Amino acid sequence: MGTATVSQRSYHHGDLRNACLRSALDLLEEGGLEAVTLRAVAERTGVSRSAPYRHFETKRALLAAAAATGFRRLNDAITAARDTAGDDPQTRLTAGCGAYARFGAGHPHLYRLMFAGDFCEGPLFGNRTPVEESEFPELIEAGNDAFDSLVEGLQEAQEQGALRLRDPRSQALAIWSMIHGVMSLYLDNRTAYGRHETAALEAVLQEVLAIAFEGLAKPS
Numbered sequence: 759m760g761t762a763t764v765s766q767r768s769y770h771h772g773d774l775r776n777a778c779l780r781s782a783l784d785l786l787e788e789g790g791l792e793a794v795t796l797r798a799v800a801e802r803t804g805v806s807r808s809a810p811y812r813h814f815e816t817k818r819a820l821l822a823a824a825a826a827t828g829f830r831r832l833n834d835a836i837t838a839a840r841d842t843a844g845d846d847p848q849t850r851l852t853a854g855c856g857a858y859a860r861f862g863a864g865h866p867h868l869y870r871l872m873f874a875g876d877f878c879e880g881p882l883f884g885n886r887t888p889v890e891e892s893e894f895p896e897l898i899e900a901g902n903d904a905f906d907s908l909v910e911g912l913q914e915a916q917e918q919g920a921l922r923l924r925d926p927r928s929q930a931l932a933i934w935s936m937i938h939g940v941m942s943l944y945l946d947n948r949t950a951y952g953r954h955e956t957a958a959l960e961a962v963l964q965e966v967l968a969i970a971f972e973g974l975a976k977p978s
Contacts, residue, residue, distance in 0.1 A: 775813040822894040828872040829900035847915035856960045862941045922976040
């Protein structure tokens with residue numbers, strides 16, 4: 759009787775895909791990557807073990823969807839921070855990087871999945887996996903949108919005369935590499951840095967960005 763009830767509930771679940779995805783994100787937050795399995799997701803969601811397979815054929819597909827959600831949340835956080843930081847382009851960029859730090863520090867397992875998951879070809883060497891050719895188009899679009907948001911911020915700074923005119927994508931790659939480097943040092947050395955508050959991490963990022971902006975600034 760119990761099995762039939764679970765099976766019926768899973769079949770008629772109103773939004774099974776998103777429910778499974780929320781469960782996967784919760785499991786990731788609580789126990790890291792090893793805690794996320796399709797079986798565990800089914801149990802957390804309250805559906806049959808086979809139900810998640812209707813939307814995620816493999817664990818890899820489920821993790822790709824989780825990473826896409828992470829990029830969307832990161833982009834939303836950065837955009838919100840920039841929108842409330844005033845009109846100065848450097849202040850807006852710095853505020854966005856602060857939001858980046860808070861997101862990474864607050865969701866370390868999700869952050870690692872987003873950037874360490876072998877799902878696609880990123881922007882590092884100038885080639886990005888085309889959406890139409892990708893295994894996980896949702897992830898490609900979300901990741902591209904997050905990176906393009908930084909590019910747009912740099913274009914804005916160039917237009918206002920704050921930064922030298924140069925390919926904004928190259929500038930974005932340089933800044934992202936610096937920010938990601940600091941975040942990786944922080945997350946991979948939690949025994950050394952875990953006692954510090956997020957404010958300390960943001961302060962370090964601000965110093966790094968100040969140096970970056972000195973190099974990118976338009977010559978007077």
